[in-house]
Amino acid sequence: MENGGLGLWGVPLAMLAGAIRVSTPFIFVSVGECLTERSGRINLGLEGTLVMGAMSAYAIALTTGSPWLGVLVAACVGLLLGALHAGICQLPRVNDIATGIGLMLLATGLAFFLGKPYIQPKAPNLGAIELGWWSGIPQVRQALQVNYLFVVGIVSAFALAWALKNTRWGLIVRLAGESVDAALAMGVPVGRVRLIATAIGGAFAGVGGAFLSLYYPGSWNEGLSSGQGLMAVALVIFARWDPIRCLWASLLFGAAGAISPALQSVGITEGYYLFSAAPYVLTLGLMIATCSPERALRGAPGELGAVR
Amino acid sequence: MNAPSLELIGFSKRFGGLAALDEVSVKIVPGAFHALLGENGAGKSTLVKCAMGYYAADAGEILLNGRQVVINHPKQAHELGLGMVYQHFTLVPNMTVLENFVLSRKHLPSVIDWTVERQRLKDFFDTTPFTVPLDLPVADLAAGQKQKAEILRQLYLKRTLLILDEPTSVLTPDEADEVLSTLKQMTRELVLTIVTITHKFREVNAFCDTVTVLRRGKLVGTRPVSELDNDTMAEMMVGRRETRATVEREQRAAGKTVLQIEGLSVANTVGQLAVDVLSLDIHAGEIVGVAGVSGNGQRELVETLAGQRHAEAGVMKVHGERYTATRPEMIRHRIACLPEEPLRNACVAEMSVAENMALRSFDQAPASPDGVRLRRAPMRDVARRLIEAYRVKTPGPDAPIKALSGGNVQRAVLARELSSEGDLLIVANPCFGLDFAAVAEIRARIVQARNRGAAVLLVSEDLDEILQLSDRIVVMFDGKLALQTQAAQADVGAIGRAMAGH
Ligand SMILES: Nc1ncnc2c1ncn2[C@@H]1O[C@H](COP(=O)(O)OP(=O)(O)OP(=O)(O)O)[C@@H](O)[C@H]1O
Ligand SMILES: [Mg+2]
Numbered sequence: 080m081e082n083g084g085l086g087l088w089g090v091p092l093a094m095l096a097g098a099i100r101v102s103t104p105f106i107f108v109s110v111g112e113c114l115t116e117r118s119g120r121i122n123l124g125l126e127g128t129l130v131m132g133a134m135s136a137y138a139i140a141l142t143t144g145s146p147w148l149g150v151l152v153a154a155c156v157g158l159l160l161g162a163l164h165a166g167i168c169q170l171p172r173v174n175d176i177a178t179g180i181g182l183m184l185l186a187t188g189l190a191f192f193l194g195k196p197y198i199q200p201k202a203p204n205l206g207a208i209e210l211g212w213w214s215g216i217p218q219v220r221q222a223l224q225v226n227y228l229f230v231v232g233i234v235s236a237f238a239l240a241w242a243l244k245n246t247r248w249g250l251i252v253r254l255a256g257e258s259v260d261a262a263l264a265m266g267v268p269v270g271r272v273r274l275i276a277t278a279i280g281g282a283f284a285g286v287g288g289a290f291l292s293l294y295y296p297g298s299w300n301e302g303l304s305s306g307q308g309l310m311a312v313a314l315v316i317f318a319r320w321d322p323i324r325c326l327w328a329s330l331l332f333g334a335a336g337a338i339s340p341a342l343q344s345v346g347i348t349e350g351y352y353l354f355s356a357a358p359y360v361l362t363l364g365l366m367i368a369t370c371s372p373e374r375a376l377r378g379a380p381g382e383l384g385a386v387r
Numbered sequence: 388m389n390a391p392s393l394e395l396i397g398f399s400k401r402f403g404g405l406a407a408l409d410e411v412s413v414k415i416v417p418g419a420f421h422a423l424l425g426e427n428g429a430g431k432s433t434l435v436k437c438a439m440g441y442y443a444a445d446a447g448e449i450l451l452n453g454r455q456v457v458i459n460h461p462k463q464a465h466e467l468g469l470g471m472v473y474q475h476f477t478l479v480p481n482m483t484v485l486e487n488f489v490l491s492r493k494h495l496p497s498v499i500d501w502t503v504e505r506q507r508l509k510d511f512f513d514t515t516p517f518t519v520p521l522d523l524p525v526a527d528l529a530a531g532q533k534q535k536a537e538i539l540r541q542l543y544l545k546r547t548l549l550i551l552d553e554p555t556s557v558l559t560p561d562e563a564d565e566v567l568s569t570l571k572q573m574t575r576e577l578v579l580t581i582v583t584i585t586h587k588f589r590e591v592n593a594f595c596d597t598v599t600v601l602r603r604g605k606l607v608g609t610r611p612v613s614e615l616d617n618d619t620m621a622e623m624m625v626g627r628r629e630t631r632a633t634v635e636r637e638q639r640a641a642g643k644t645v646l647q648i649e650g651l652s653v654a655n656t657v658g659q660l661a662v663d664v665l666s667l668d669i670h671a672g673e674i675v676g677v678a679g680v681s682g683n684g685q686r687e688l689v690e691t692l693a694g695q696r697h698a699e700a701g702v703m704k705v706h707g708e709r710y711t712a713t714r715p716e717m718i719r720h721r722i723a724c725l726p727e728e729p730l731r732n733a734c735v736a737e738m739s740v741a742e743n744m745a746l747r748s749f750d751q752a753p754a755s756p757d758g759v760r761l762r763r764a765p766m767r768d769v770a771r772r773l774i775e776a777y778r779v780k781t782p783g784p785d786a787p788i789k790a791l792s793g794g795n796v797q798r799a800v801l802a803r804e805l806s807s808e809g810d811l812l813i814v815a816n817p818c819f820g821l822d823f824a825a826v827a828e829i830r831a832r833i834v835q836a837r838n839r840g841a842a843v844l845l846v847s848e849d850l851d852e853i854l855q856l857s858d859r860i861v862v863m864f865d866g867k868l869a870l871q872t873q874a875a876q877a878d879v880g881a882i883g884r885a886m887a888g889h
Contacts, residue, residue, distance in 0.1 A: 245498060245499055245501070246497060246498050246499065247495040247496065247497045247498070247499065248497065250486065250489070250490050250495070250499070253479075253481075253482065254479060254482075254490060257479040257480070257481050257482065258477075258479050258480075260477065261477055261478075261479050263461075264441075264461045264462070264477065265462070265490065265491060266460075266462040378481065379481075380481070381479070381480060381481060
């Protein structure tokens, strides 16, 4: 085997690398959705936003040659899609879930339609910080390649956690999510708060999409996301609506997702598809282990999923 | 010296066909401790909610300190110094007490310095005779503490006129005295004017100076407390109507064992043991009263018996058979249950009164001749009969049950549960928030069930109720039975000490 004499040590190393790479879009989508859900709105359309973000980022990077401009445009597209979702949900007798699914299908379809011309060409990559410069072993160097967006994601998770607790704006978002009655009694414009929170959540998901097409896997095609946006929304529940826990959950999910490629890299190819299911099995297992029909789901925003 | 006067002139409010308020006018002087009395559904909550701008009144003018003001929204009321403690809790459950208090301040800085805020609140709590823990989420507070927090928040916000909607219904008598005497002191110093809604004459006599009585949305009168005695107040509330005599309890020896609880342990919402290896037997034809301060496991015990919560350990048996609170078992053993907060625990708020009254029997004849189809007409007929028999005030059987006043929801559920003539009746705080006529009636019905031979488990925070109704009394403290005694030989002092854990 050409694994540089690392032997089985290659597995955790490859998982670390995988965790960093695979988790980045999950971090963005789940942190964004965390914000949205704390304001009392669910946006299932983030899967579509992710794909739309990937497509638009790729297209812009390809035409302008600047991947970061692509990221910016993806964020704007996400912002608009989020605002659209929130705007529709504010109409009377409209349900979050149904609207979200509708927008998810619309955005994916739109991305496939608009993205057709960009499937073949190769757009510039976002690049990474080389933290493994000190090592002579290529696997170590590769594992310690930390992409910029990963760092941005971590910073925003901590920033959001801090803001929700320590700023007026954060308290108002939480109030809108916990109790519409209390919010209205205090003169908080619940609709506008949710609109902003949902739009920002969408922008995060757009950036997550840009990562997919511009860094890893680093190209645009129609199977790019395959449900990662939806999975990230589920991670928010798993993380009990806490941005920091969203971060951990995404990392865990990313690491589990990296198991099967890592095993393959050291030559274990049996059960490849079985191990590919690891993240899903893990999430399901943890969800079942931590749920209870009687104990209240701690941290669930009071207004979430309230059907009007 | 800034307690304001408030005058409400000609308030009317209709909900659909029902006139909840009809030309009601009240004058409240500065520094008053003004009581608002009336039966369930008399329109008391509606009147004060209109004054606060929570409901838009159909007609009515407000004079504050003699000047006319317009209040279309609670926020406007707050700016004028009016504050209200609602009948339901309004603190945000998932936030801490500190966060709740800070959030309701008028001007929040964009970045909040929690050390400063905490200190400010601590300093404020130093000036009040009672406090609440600052860093617990409100959801973890006991009901009494939540209510204290609601009142403290209004004081923290420096309201000058405070409206309290049944503030003491979740407090023990001692807590109620503590809270009310603090407020009384503030009205004496003329820093606060208070309007309070209550059903308790004891509090009216001890703390209030003026009483306004409403009946079916109309003003009956406003009189100083010194001119009134309890009989006059009662008469003003219900009008000249003979109150039904309470049912005499028959002397009867306790019959066969109906419910056996053996070594039951139940966890609460946060996973701690709330009921801790508890054993209790209840026989046919006896009322066992479970006394205790709220939060000592009574709620979890009732929820387990009602099938809302599973037991960690122990067995329950009914008629000697193992009982796991499934629907078939409840039907077979004829178990009826009136839990606390019936709107949440025993009703589907959005469904109609008739549908809610059929929840126990909708899959049996006559509502469902074959267990598949549902027939509305028989359901409605049954509901009409029950509404009549239990005097539930509702626009009709098809009104959503959540539109009923708190007391009438209680009656509706009681009607459903008692109409089946059960063998085992489980009731928790059945008279919570009811006016005295309704209290007498519901207690009479419970005794009636016992006289008929039903076994009754009565959980109540009201010790007088327990003493009045029970054949046998047990005290629950910290999930265990701290005391068991026959009611005839009950020593109130010993019960009180057991409730406090001595
Ligand atoms: N939002 C609403 N929609 C429809 N009807 C309502 C609504 N709120 C109150 N009502 C009706 O108005 C009447 C007066 O209700 P209100 O809540 O003022 O009674 P209350 O005097 O406070 O009674 P209680 O002592 O039981 O709290 C009741 O018959 C009730 O059913
Ligand atoms: Mg009321």
